[in-house]
Structures are given as structure tokens and as C-alpha cells.
Amino acid sequence: MGKYLQINQKINSFNKIIEVSGDKSISIRCVLMASQAIGLSKIYNLLESEDVMNALKAIKKLGISYKKKNNYFEIEGLGLSGYLTKKKVEINAGNSGTLARLILGLLVNVNNYVSITGDNSLRKRDFSRVTKPLLNFGVNIKSKNNKLPVRIIGSEYLRPINYFEKLGSAQCKSAVMLASLKSPGITNIKAKKSRDHTELLFKSLNIPINIKKKKNYDFIKITGQSNFSGFNYHVPGDISSSAFFIVLTLLSKKSKLIIKNVNINESRIGVIKILNKMNANIIFRNKKKYKGETISDIVVKSKKNFIGIKCPKSLNSSAIDEFLVIFLVAAKAKGISTFNNLSELNKKESPRLNIAIKFLKMIGIKVVRKKDNIKIYGNPNLELNDFYKVSNFRKDHRVLMMSCIAALTLGGKWKLADKDSVNTSFPNFFNIIKKLGAKII
């Protein structure tokens, strides 16, 4: 592969069984929680992507040691007050919003100066969404224009907080949950529905947590300063990574794919619900429970006759990382698909709503946008023959992978920049599409 990735050929029919890498959200949470446990944790199937490696480097800078063993990572936690910082420390979270935001929560009791920075994309993202609630614990946080670098000096005298999370952001909710571990007393959180891996991990570690689930909000109470022991965890497959192959299968001819051992936690399967509403018929097989998460095989076959839908807003949070590929199916559907209230999509590694609209227009699809709502006018006969170049997408890993799926299913000749961006979340992406028969240059 040269500077640009080239795809000049659609994928042929395939019938395969694959496994995707470990879930990114859970991998980062496991690393951070293991760094706070007392004693040794063993994490199996940890996603070995840049975001997760940056989490390991971050805890190392804070005095926590880890080792890569044959098929697991070993992390030696030193408890809730175990981060050691003798001097000023700088943590580089790279591209990872999850790492930067969650670790801020863990730094609230570090009575030293820690600075968090990140790559060009992460330095453009807003941090007030986490620094505002964290300030209420009684810490000192400084930043310019609410962007990275953010400097935090924690406190020995923390107080618990009451927090209303309105965005449906698991990163904000989790940052506060992690900070609540350090503070005496009970922290109360009312949170709009979002992924709940932090809650499930707390429960499986016997951290005192009480959750009441209502229709639109969860009410969470956490009692702080309760130490927990090292743990073993086997990270399940990532549904966000699986989504690329699900859509590849749906849009290719006469193909079938089974993806083994994927986490199908209710708070993550918006993509499956939306695609099935569009007529996809994706099914779960061999469901089992593991530490509160639900793991399953996913079975998907290629399809014609997708239909345009009005996507319920209630699914936005649980499909937030998958909208780019969902839009590709909408582009091939009969009729108009409507997606509303997508402002959060523009706050990701790149402004994904803007980029998706540009992309869809480039491939000849009519899109009408009003504020943060879009209508995609599908074309079931969409077939591409021209030359397409995709660049200037802030090295957003998901934009690159979505573009590959478009190139492999819609035809045309494609040149894609920044192929290394897949390493952020899914270094194995190219190996798997090659295994499915993709020809990439």
C-alpha cells in the first residue's frame, strides 16, 4: 500500500465466520479500573489499538505497572489513592476522547499537577462537558477555551456531587462516576440513556452502586471511597467494529457472515435495530451473559430492498458510532430516511455529520439538512463508476473504514488518505476485509 489506499473493485460474494477485536469502550475502562484496584488484574482479549495503548501509557506515567503476557495484560493496581506523581506529569491521550475524559475523573484526588493533551483532532474537542461537573468535586482545573491541554490539580478534600447528564454521553457520565469513587459520601447522577459499561463493571467489582432505570433517564447513586480488588476480565468483541462488516455483507451480493462473540449490550445495539427497521434481518445466536454484558454471535446475509425509515431519536445514543455506515444503507434504500437531533455526531473525532453529508453528495445522493436533522433520499439502483477521493477527514478512523465499505459495495475507483487511522480503534480491519475477499492496493 502506498500513501493512498486504493480500491478499484467491488467485493465478490463471501460466506465466512470472523471474530472482531475487543470492545474499545470496555478495554479502556478495564485498563483504568485495573489501575485503581488493589492488586493484580488480568485482562484477556484487550483491544491492542492506539487508543487503548495510550490508556496503558497513561497509567504507567501515573506509577502503575503493566505487562503484556502471552494472551492477557497484567496490571498491578495500587488502590484508589495509588497514582504516584512526584512532579508535573503530562498525559497524551492521542485520539481518544474516552481516555482523556475518563482519566480526568480518576485524577480528582491526585494532589499534583497533571496535564492532559491529545492529537490535532482531540485538541479541537470540547472538554467543558467534563470539567464543569468535575470542578464541583472541589478540584482545580484550567484550560484555554475549554480545549486540551487541560490541567488538573486534585484535592484531598473532595465532596460528592449531584449531577444531571443531559447529552446522553457515556464519557461524561463515566468521568463523574470515576471521580465519585474518590470522594466521601454519595454521588447522585441523573443521566440520559447512554452506554452502561462503567455501571456494569462497578457492579461486577462489588462497588456500592444503586441504579434505577426509568424510560429516558437512569438514576445512579455511588458510595465513594470503597476499595476493590484486582480482577480478571475477558473483553468481548466490539459491535462498532462489527458494524462495518455487517453493512459490507448487507450491501454485497449473495454473502453470509457470522461474527463470533460480540458484545450486544442493549445500550450499544441501536445499529442493529435501525438496520432491521430498514429491512436487514440481522439475528443474534448463542446469547450468553458475562459480567452483566450480553455476548452473542451475529448472523447477517446480503439483502436487497432496504426501505427508508424515520429513525427514532431514542436510538441516537446507542448508534452514535455507527451512523456513518447506517447512512450508506439509507443511500441504497427505497424512499427517504430521516435522522433527527444529530448534533452529537458533529462532536466526534471529526465533524461526522458534515463529513457524511459531503460524502453522500459526492456519491450522488440527495441529502437535505435542517439544523441537526437530515433527510437522505435513497436510490436502490445506486451504482458508481467514477473516481472518488476521500481526504481531509481529520484522520477519523470511522470515516476511513466507512469509505472502504462504500468502495467495496458501490463500485467506482477510490483513493483514500490516512489509511493508518484504522489503528486508533481497529488495527485488524484490513486483515479482515482481505479475508472476506477485498482487493486493496
Ligand code: S3P
Ligand atoms: C464512548 C462514548 C461515546 C462514543 C465513544 C466512546 C465511551 O461518546 O461516541 O466512541 O466509551 O464511553 P460520548 O459519550 O461522548 O457520546
